Amino acid sequence: xxxxxxxxxxxxxxxxxxxxxxxxxxxxxxxxxxxxxxxxxxxxxxxxxxxxxxxxxxxxxxxxxxxxxxxxxxxxxxxxxxxxxxxxxxxxxxxxxxxxxxxxxxxxxxxxxx
Amino acid sequence: xxxxxxxxxxxxxxxxxxxxxxxxxxxxxxxxxxxxxxxxxxxxxxxxxxxxxxxxxxxxxxxxxxxxxxxxxxxxxxxxxxxxxxxxxxxxxxxxxxxxxxxxxxxxxxxxx
Numbered sequence: 001x002x003x004x005x006x007x008x009x010x011x012x013x014x015x016x017x018x019x020x021x022x023x024x025x026x027x028x029x030x031x032x033x034x035x036x037x038x039x040x041x042x043x044x045x046x047x048x049x050x051x052x053x054x055x056x057x058x059x060x061x062x063x064x065x066x067x068x069x070x071x072x073x074x075x076x077x078x079x080x081x082x083x084x085x086x087x088x089x090x091x092x093x094x095x096x097x098x099x100x101x102x103x104x105x106x107x108x109x110x111x112x113x114x
Numbered sequence: 115x116x117x118x119x120x121x122x123x124x125x126x127x128x129x130x131x132x133x134x135x136x137x138x139x140x141x142x143x144x145x146x147x148x149x150x151x152x153x154x155x156x157x158x159x160x161x162x163x164x165x166x167x168x169x170x171x172x173x174x175x176x177x178x179x180x181x182x183x184x185x186x187x188x189x190x191x192x193x194x195x196x197x198x199x200x201x202x203x204x205x206x207x208x209x210x211x212x213x214x215x216x217x218x219x220x221x222x223x224x225x226x227x
Contacts, residue, residue, distance in 0.1 A: 004156070031213050042202065042219035043157075050213070058214075090156055094213050101206055101213035102147065105156035 004106040019078040023091030030096025032074035037088040135221040137203030144206040
């Protein structure tokens with residue numbers, strides 16, 4: 001079974017702090033994604049990566065950066081956390097094959113910024 | 115941008131009834147997928163239907179796709195209380211790069227025992 005793990009289920013940080021959210025997948029997937037999920041807005045793509053050291057902006061990259069130094073790990077970084085970044089953050093991965101590109105999700109990190 | 119839009123936003127039914135959720139999208143797609151999310155958890159893939167397919171079944175799930183209307187429906191037959199969850203459609207648009215998916219806002223399904 002594909003497993004996607006996220007470093008924390010719940011996280012509380014203060015405004016201005018630097019926040020790291022880690023995601024690890026164990027199936028050698030090329031693609032990895034970071035989403036945020038807010039009530040009424042569904043899932044919105046922040047960043048994705050299709051290879052080591054490669055990254056692409058999604059729909060809402062402002063205030064975030066990412067790092068992919070190893071194939072299995074994709075990190076989301078909030079350089080200076082703000083209260084409007086309080087949200088559920090979901091990481092996902094998928095194989096690098098065109099066509100059937102089912103995404104496998106981690107359990108999510110609920111981040112609260114005070 | 116949100117391409118898939120689910121309808122209804124919320125649905126409440128009795129156990130044993132069928133639940134139908136609809137999804138509309140805007141651009142040409144390679145495939146459309148449905149996911150399920152239990153409260154406070156990650157999403158789980160349910161079923162994928164390719165653009166050249168019209169109907170697909172998996173257990174109690176039936177998905178249809180009408181590319182001329184840019185719409186899809188998910189039918190859950192003989193629902194159970196354990197089906198209570200949010201359901202999302204996601205589209206793999208032809209214009210997307212890197213196997214991106216665009217998710218809709220979801221339908222919250224409640225199945226009452």
